[in-house]
Amino acid sequence: MPAPSPVDLILPGAADVRAAAAGWLSGLAGERRLSPNTVEAYRRDLRQFLAHLARTGTNPDIPALIRLKPRDLRGFMAARRQEGVCGRSLTRALAALRSFARYLDREGHGTVAALSAIRSPKIERGLPRPLPIAAAVAMTSSDIRAGEDRPPWVLARDAAVLALLYGAGLRISEALGLRRRDAPVEGIDVVTVLGKGAKTRSVPVIVPVQAAVAEYLRVCPYGLAPEGPLFVGARGGTLSPRIVQLAVASLRGALGLPESATPHALRHSFATHLLARQGDLRAIQELLGHASLATTQLYTKVDAARLLSAFAAAHPRARAS
Structure with a gap:
């Protein structure tokens, strides 16, 4: 049998x-x-x-x-x-x-x-929970974890991955799916990623993110094959998303951030902070790779919620009530 x-x-x-x-x-x-x-x-x-x-x-x-x-x-x-x-x-x-x-x-x-x-049940979509700008920037630096018993190249690697999540709005799977030949270093200001549904999109990469990736490559002890993964684990194999999640957990403790401060929260922060600086909603949709504009529009509600919160905290009549 x-x-x-x-x-x-x-x-x-x-x-x-x-x-x-x-x-x-x-x-x-x-x-x-x-x-x-x-x-x-x-x-x-x-x-x-x-x-x-x-x-x-x-x-x-x-x-x-x-x-x-x-x-x-x-x-x-x-x-x-x-x-x-x-x-x-x-x-x-x-x-x-x-x-x-x-x-x-x-x-x-x-x-x-x-x-x-049978109808699908209604889903109450929770608002994304972005990080404050200072916290998001701090999470993309290896300095915060300098006291950890970790090789410097590992800290540089984690910082480079998180820089791509916040600085380019990538999903963690998209960042870890990059090949060495695609590394966005000096002179390469666009990276092509494979997103959901096997759809590709091109995303601009700003200079600080390029610098973070270049620093990781400078100190990485492994010879990375052009067609191999850009980000590798401690033994040179493909880096697991779980390792990045653990790095973020360590940063949460160091920075006093809530449990909602996850790798994906950096992507939320990318969109919310762009929108707060008058970023075009359609352009942000393309950068994030959202199939529907309605998904991107959630970030407008985040901004409105912050305005209402600030109003409630500062307006004399709001405080009087």
């Missing part, structure tokens, strides 16, 4: 569902080029749904999925709500189930009609 695949070991349900799920997940990673994190989240959502069906007495095979009623899906959503799952996660779970249902339909198994009767 052949050894079971990883999907067989993880997903509940009948063999036909597990086989279909294997093909679906493979397509997400290969043809649609979704990130490994997204594929894993979709796999987890499908597993939770199949487990819910099994608990409620439905044998989760493909014919049972085709026969699902809207109440079956609403029951799953309600059960997840009771477990404390937020609206954003429930929306993603529905997206995963719809994606799997489309795969079943394309493969000739039939249509899961019940999904068309």
